[in-house]
Each structure stands twice: as structure tokens, then as C-alpha cells.
Amino acid sequence: MLEDMRTELTQLLGLDVPVVAAPMAGVADARLAVAVSRAGAIGCIGIGSTRTPDWVGAQVAQAVDAGVPFGVGFMAWALAVDSTAFDIALEARPALVSISFGEVEPWVTRAREVGAVVAVQAGTVAEAVAAERAGAGLVVARGGEAGGHGRNEVATLPLLQEVLDTVSVPVLAAGGISGPRGLAAVLAAGAAGAWVGTAFAGCTEATSSPAARRVMARAGATGTVYGRVFDIAQRLAWPPEYGGRALVNDFTREWLGRETDLAAAVSVDRAVPAAGGGAPDAGGKPDVTTAMARARAEGDVSMAPVYCGQGVGRIRVDVPAAEVVAEFARAADLLRASARVVDAVS
Ligand SMILES: Cc1cc2nc3c(=O)[nH]c(=O)nc-3n(C[C@H](O)[C@H](O)[C@H](O)COP(=O)(O)O)c2cc1C
Incomplete structure (x- = not known):
């Protein structure tokens, strides 16, 4: 069944399901990342600008102990102030390193030097082109409907189409992809996979209150x-x-x-x-x-932020990450069904 979803992403990282559980600072620690990776996709540890090097060291050690591939996610603007945590994370040899939001080039180069696949999120075509030039191995076309921080200039589908037509490296789609229908849609469009935050934010293993x-x-x-x-x-x-x-x-x-x-x-x-x-x-x-x-x-959510994208309308909370990954895997059935429709009309 999963053969339908073999993509450059699954081949690069040895995955069964072409989904990256996005780095989510304050929500996605090693526990969530490992649970996603064990289920056949890949999970990232979200590293916010206020995290200490000790915290980062403990988190990556936990992921290494689990013996599964994992990712780490940093903000470029924060690395420009202090990159100690970045060096600690790279020592743990993460399979995937995400660097977004700011001047990414120096960090992309360093992550590539340790053999990591490097992903950069782009909110405009210009940002996607800059990411490819900086050496990103994956460009994430991240639309404005996405949860958490990023640009709000273009929605996922128009951005994805233009980025796919523009860059040569594999492209992932992000923003509002909360289940198998969204994954099937972006794979059919030519994306190598989906970069998903909100759908994992309420998982059992997430740290959401x-x-x-x-x-x-x-x-x-x-x-x-x-x-x-x-x-x-x-x-x-x-x-x-x-x-x-x-x-x-x-x-x-x-x-x-x-x-x-x-x-x-x-x-x-x-x-x-x-x-x-x-x-x-x-x-x-x-x-x-x-x-x-x-x-x-x-945990006073009347005042504190609960970062979420527009996909929040259809997510479930308090379910194990493995169930969410398994649900995404059903995109293969949708793709097969749409292929049958195409065959029938041709
Ligand atoms: C709670 C939350 C925290 C996030 N924190 C980060 C982060 O630390 N670093 C990062 O690169 N992106 C972060 N993001 C953005 C995600 O990487 C991704 O772009 C987004 O979740 C995709 O859209 P979706 O939420 O609609 O799936 C966060 C998103 C959410 C929902």
C-alpha cells in the first residue's frame, strides 16, 4: 500500500510515510519526535529561542537513545544571537535539521557538513529560491494558514504550485495539512511530502497543556x-x-x-x-x-497563545502520534482511488 507514497523524502530519510512532524517549540520535545519516527514518519524537536544548551543536550540524547532518525528545528534569527545549542544538536547527528526565519545560509552549510538533510521553510517564492541557493536539500513551501510563526503572505496551494515550478530540490508542503486528504492533494501536485504541525500538537506525546x-x-x-x-x-x-x-x-x-x-x-x-x-x-x-x-x-489560555493553524478544525487531541501517522498513511488509498477515476475517464 505504501509503495504509492514513495517520494524523494521517504528515500532520503528512510521513511514509510512522507510526513515530517514539524519542529514546534514548547510543544514538540523528543518524546513526540521519537513517537512520530517510530511510527514511520519523522519527528522534529522544536528548539525555541529561550532554550538552554543543557535542555537541548538532554533532548537530543533522549532521541539518540531511542535509536530512530529524528530532526531538530531552529530559528535562524535566534542562532545569529547564540548558536551554542545548534552545535550541541549537531553533535547528536540528527537526520534532519530545519533552519528557518532569517539568514539561513551559514547554518545550512554547517548542518550539511555533518551529513544532515537540511530543510528551510519558505513563505514566498523569493524565500524558496534563497533557500535553494543557500544549499537546502528540502524546501518547505509554507502557506499562511499554517500554525505558529512564519509569513502570512501566500496560502499553501498557490505557494506550493509556484515553488514546485521554480526550484529543483524536493519540495514539502506546509500549512493546513491535517490529514490524509491534504497529504494526497500535495503529493498529487508534486510535493515530496507534508510538513505538519497542528495535527500533532494535541497528541498524547506533545507537551501541550x-x-x-x-x-x-x-x-x-x-x-x-x-x-x-x-x-x-x-x-x-x-x-x-x-x-x-x-x-x-x-x-x-x-x-x-x-x-x-x-x-x-x-x-x-x-x-x-x-x-x-x-x-x-x-x-x-x-x-x-x-x-x-x-x-x-x-496554562491560562484566555491570555497565553495556543499556536495552531487553520487545520485545527479537523484534528483530534489526546491520540497517540502513531495513530495520526497511520491516518496520514491512508493518503495512499485516496491516491489510488483518484488514479482509478483518471483511468476510467481516459
Ligand atoms: C505550536 C507550534 C509551534 C511551532 N514552533 C515552531 C518552531 O519552533 N520552529 C519552526 O521552525 N516552526 C515552528 N512552527 C511552525 C511549523 O514548523 C509548521 O510550519 C506549521 O506547523 C505547519 O502548518 P500546520 O500547523 O498547519 O500543520 C510551529 C507550529 C506550531 C503549530
Whole structure:
């Protein structure tokens, strides 16, 4: 059955199912990555800009111990500030290294030197061309419907078609691919596989909080918004062209469209000389950055971000990653059925 889905991706990495479980900082640790890889796809450890080298070392060691191929995912803009964790991750010889969002070339070169397959996410055709020039072995055409950070300029299908017509390296599709129908569609278009985040974010092995799982389970495809409000609130140094797609909540309702006011409120807080945030205001209300850190720690999803793409409308939560991978594998049946339709009409 899986022969229908042999692609450059499955051959490069020795997979049964042409799916990469995307790096998701704060959601995809080694446990999820290993579970996905054991099931025949490949999983990535998401490494956020605030992770310590020790944490990264422990995570990659766990994946190495599991004895399956795994990937690691970094943000190029964060590596430019500190690349210690990158070196630690490369020492563990990950099969796949994802570097996105910023100037990728130096990191692509170093990851290739240790024999890794290197993937770069691109949100425009220009970014895809730059990724190929930088030496990426896989270009991920990532549309604006995707969860988490990235560009919101082009949707997955128009981007995928143009990128497939433009670059020579294998192309993966990302953004809104949440099950076998989406995978079959992008394979039929010529992609070598799918790069999937949201569909794995609620898996048993993911680190999403119980509250995040609850809101993900309830959300529909129209329940997400794209923007920078969470980055502004947390004073994260994401380049402005890479906003994030997350579930609508009280915080996005209050601040989306009022980014200048939010930045002003945060910088007033910042002027207060207090470590990790500002002082409470006269009414005893904590400053925005402190309140956001607290909301994240306490799993208060009315304020903290729950990063998700538009595919959230059809995902299940609290299911093992192996079940999600097995569901994706059913794309082979869909592809066979569509081949029969083509045969019948020709
Ligand atoms: C919760 C979450 C966290 C993410 N964190 C990262 C990350 O750390 N690094 C990265 O390159 N991409 C990250 N992404 C983006 C994914 O790599 C991928 O582009 C996206 O999930 C694909 O779209 P989908 O969510 O519709 O499947 C994240 C996505 C989500 C949903």
C-alpha cells in the first residue's frame, strides 16, 4: 500500500510515510519526535529561542537513545544571537535539521557538513529560491494558514504550485495539512511530502497543556488569527515579517489591530527597572509581560497563545502520534482511488 507514497523524502530519510512532524517549540520535545519516527514518519524537536544548551543536550540524547532518525528545528534569527545549542544538536547527528526565519545560509552549510538533510521553510517564492541557493536539500513551501510563526503572505496551494515550478530540490508542503486528504492533494501536485504541525500538537506525546488541548479540540477552522501581539507582549525578538497564527482568545480580541498601543504599553513597563518585567500598576495589575509569563506558566489560555493553524478544525487531541501517522498513511488509498477515476475517464 505504501509503495504509492514513495517520494524523494521517504528515500532520503528512510521513511514509510512522507510526513515530517514539524519542529514546534514548547510543544514538540523528543518524546513526540521519537513517537512520530517510530511510527514511520519523522519527528522534529522544536528548539525555541529561550532554550538552554543543557535542555537541548538532554533532548537530543533522549532521541539518540531511542535509536530512530529524528530532526531538530531552529530559528535562524535566534542562532545569529547564540548558536551554542545548534552545535550541541549537531553533535547528536540528527537526520534532519530545519533552519528557518532569517539568514539561513551559514547554518545550512554547517548542518550539511555533518551529513544532515537540511530543510528551510519558505513563505514566498523569493524565500524558496534563497533557500535553494543557500544549499537546502528540502524546501518547505509554507502557506499562511499554517500554525505558529512564519509569513502570512501566500496560502499553501498557490505557494506550493509556484515553488514546485521554480526550484529543483524536493519540495514539502506546509500549512493546513491535517490529514490524509491534504497529504494526497500535495503529493498529487508534486510535493515530496507534508510538513505538519497542528495535527500533532494535541497528541498524547506533545507537551501541550490540558487547557490548550481542550480549546484545540473545540476550535474550528475560522478560530485562528495571525499577528504579532504575543511576541510584542513577551518582548521576543522575532523579525516583524514572521508573525504567528494562534487560536483567538481574550488577548487577541483586546490587542489585535492595536499593536502600536501594545508596544507602547510594554515599553512603558520596560522603563520600570524590574527583572523579568515591570512593576504592578497603581491598581495592582501586573504589567503585560509579567501577566503573559504567568498565563503561560499557569496554562491560562484566555491570555497565553495556543499556536495552531487553520487545520485545527479537523484534528483530534489526546491520540497517540502513531495513530495520526497511520491516518496520514491512508493518503495512499485516496491516491489510488483518484488514479482509478483518471483511468476510467481516459
Ligand atoms: C505550536 C507550534 C509551534 C511551532 N514552533 C515552531 C518552531 O519552533 N520552529 C519552526 O521552525 N516552526 C515552528 N512552527 C511552525 C511549523 O514548523 C509548521 O510550519 C506549521 O506547523 C505547519 O502548518 P500546520 O500547523 O498547519 O500543520 C510551529 C507550529 C506550531 C503549530
